[in-house]
Amino acid sequence: MSNSMNDDISIETEELRKRIIKTAWNGKAGHITSALSMVDILAVLYFGGVLRHDSQKADWSERDRFILSKAHGGLCLYVVLAMCGYIPMKALESYCHAGQNLGDHSNMSVNGVENSGGSLGHGLAIAAGKALSAKMKHQDYVTYVLTGDGECQEGSIWESALFIGKKKLNNLVWIIDYNHLQANSRIEGFNTLEPLADKLNDFGFNVKNVNGHDHEELYKALKIDRNCLPESPTAIIANTRKGYGIPLLEDKENWHGRLPSADEYEEIVRELGMSMEEFLNL
Amino acid sequence: MRIEYEQAIYDLMKKNQKIVALVADSGTGKYKNIQEEMSDRYIDFGIAENTMIAAASGLASEGWIPVVYGINNFLAYRSYEFIRNDLCMDKRNVKVVGIGAGVIQNMQGPTHHTLEDISCLRALPNLTILSPGSPKEVYGALEAAVNMAGPVYLRLAKLFETEVYENAPPKFKIGEVNVVHYGEDMTLFATGSIMGDAYEAAKILEKEGIYVQVVNVRSLKPVDKAEILKQARMTRKVVTLEEHNIYGGLGSIIAEILAESGEAFLFRRMGFNDEFCTEYGWHQELKRLYGLSPKHIAGMCKDIVLKDRLL
Known part of the structure; x- marks a missing residue:
């Protein structure tokens, strides 16, 4: 197993970021900053060679499973799935349009999506069920699940963590998008998760603390040797910045689920290094 | 109905290797035999009904037929949203079996009674709701539930029911009275x-x-x-x-x-x-x-x- 990424995926990542903005603009909807927070995580998973997957066989039984528990990041997932070929790129133009199936929260009617989400605190247990099934069927797929950090205020998250730790589901990787911002304010203003690493460790996870925007760091943490699984389930604290990559949005409060105005869109497009014309033709 | 149910799940698990028994600190009686004889398909989540339901969804998505078992109210009320989102929305092949409907948890008080489950659960699209009236038809009800694709809530009483069928009840068919x-x-x-x-x-x-x-x-x-x-x-x-x-x-x-x-x-x-x-x-x-x-x-x-x- 290689310990570093073979390819530079910065071009794909940039395209992903631009298409997220374009898709939100098209649909007049979306949790833009939540999607940008997880861009690099999904880029490394899907483009960086972490996931074993085949967009032409979405239900391939040997695929690694990816559960998006923070399903308000569906905007990012959908663009990734389009870039991988699970869904046509054209489908992104129908995002949040009446009569279409691409909505703000990811749902499993979309090719390549494992489960429907939206309500927080569900995905970790669903992932546990999938990881458990792999053990029972002696399959070697790895189950990845991405939760938010605010989502970790849900009791069901810790209920599931207890179970995963107790069952030693070492074929499960739990990624926490730790951007420190929830809908109303900074997470520390509510129920701080700290000391998060200690908590996860106490629940029986092998904890990795990484820069959630550094592809090499992410790759090393995410890539699990399926032939030599770690002793414990893995929890990755991905330290991220909400709205990453766009100064107007990055690490700013009051941007959760908010849509930019026309002027703000222009600024965002500038910050993406594009002209408005280029953006509209994307 | 508990005794009949436990025998039914035991027998059906012996016949059908896809059935997985899920409990939340709720497996007693014949479940001990399941635990001993089919330990690879017996999962106790502890007192964690929500995790049990969502994990059942994950298991079902991989081809298993999870049969979730617990007191009706903890499943129907505490885990309502998990049944709604993780089972009904995605049409997962999970059977939710509640034991103790009504006020048969008589000495336990109102927290353990189940007097509103039909009301709240029947509002969920894609959910089948079965409510056998006789201990003798419990086996058939579980069998029918397992044999159909999709989420089912099986509402069971528990003990001391008066039997209404002298002989074997008519074959249990979903959608029939x-x-x-x-x-x-x-x-x-x-x-x-x-x-x-x-x-x-x-x-x-x-x-x-x-x-x-x-x-x-x-x-x-x-x-x-x-x-x-x-x-x-x-x-x-x-x-x-x-x-x-x-x-x-x-x-x-x-x-x-x-x-x-x-x-x-x-x-x-x-x-x-x-x-x-x-x-x-x-x-x-x-x-x-x-x-x-x-x-x-x-x-x-x-x-x-x-x-x-x-x-």
């Missing part, structure tokens, strides 16, 4: 744990020359509207009976069917009158305190029969 006592004076629709009391009430009235048609509504969703209407039309006098709140349960189901027919019926609902059962005592005693003993049921049936004669 079944007549357990014949009579031409009025129609009594009942479901689940209180079926035996309906049957006893019919026997009491028989001695008085009043003949009650008792219909076991063992499949609440889907429900056999045509057959229910047919049974109601035979007498035009209808009483519903359930160990459940009168709001949203069997009474509401029958009322909807009768109202939509555009025809006239005399109609009464029997059940818990939008109240918690805050008393303690034996199961039969609790039902008596809340006006649901065989004598009370017989009284209501007689009343509706006599009322009709006065019209």
Whole structure:
């Protein structure tokens, strides 16, 4: 197993970021900053060679499973799935349009999506069920699940963590998008998760603390040797910045689920290094 | 019904290797045998119903048939949103088996009673709801649930039910009702744990020359509207009976069917009158305190029969 990424995926990542903005603009909807927070995580998973997957066989039984528990990041997932070929790129133009199936929260009617989400605190247990099934069927797929950090205020998250730790589901990787911002304010203003690493460790996870925007760091943490699984389930604290990559949005409060105005869109497009014309033709 | 259910899940797991038994610190009796003999398909989540339901969704998505088992109220109420989102929305092949419907958890108090589960669960799209009225039909109900694709809620009583079938009950078919006592004076629709009391009430009235048609509504969703209407039309006098709140349960189901027919019926609902059962005592005693003993049921049936004669 290689310990570093073979390819530079910065071009794909940039395209992903631009298409997220374009898709939100098209649909007049979306949790833009939540999607940008997880861009690099999904880029490394899907483009960086972490996931074993085949967009032409979405239900391939040997695929690694990816559960998006923070399903308000569906905007990012959908663009990734389009870039991988699970869904046509054209489908992104129908995002949040009446009569279409691409909505703000990811749902499993979309090719390549494992489960429907939206309500927080569900995905970790669903992932546990999938990881458990792999053990029972002696399959070697790895189950990845991405939760938010605010989502970790849900009791069901810790209920599931207890179970995963107790069952030693070492074929499960739990990624926490730790951007420190929830809908109303900074997470520390509510129920701080700290000391998060200690908590996860106490629940029986092998904890990795990484820069959630550094592809090499992410790759090393995410890539699990399926032939030599770690002793414990893995929890990755991905330290991220909400709205990453766009100064107007990055690490700013009051941007959760908010849509930019026309002027703000222009600024965002500038910050993406594009002209408005280029953006509209994307 | 608990004994019959535990035997049924044990037998079906022996036959069908896809069935997985999921419990939340709730596996007693025959589950111990399952744990010992089929440990690879027995999972105890501890007191964590929500995780159990969502993990069941994950297991079902991989081709397993998880049969989740626990006290009805902890499943129906605590895990309502998990049943809704993770099972019903994604049409997962999970069977949720609740043990202890109504007030059979008699000494435990209202936190352990289940008087609102039909009401809240029947509002969930894609969910099938089965409510056997006899211990003898529990096996068939579980078998039918396992043999169909999609989420099912199996509402079971627990102990001391009066058996209404002398012989083997008719094959359990989802979406069907079944007549357990014949009579031409009025129609009594009942479901689940209180079926035996309906049957006893019919026997009491028989001695008085009043003949009650008792219909076991063992499949609440889907429900056999045509057959229910047919049974109601035979007498035009209808009483519903359930160990459940009168709001949203069997009474509401029958009322909807009768109202939509555009025809006239005399109609009464029997059940818990939008109240918690805050008393303690034996199961039969609790039902008596809340006006649901065989004598009370017989009284209501007689009343509706006599009322009709006065019209």
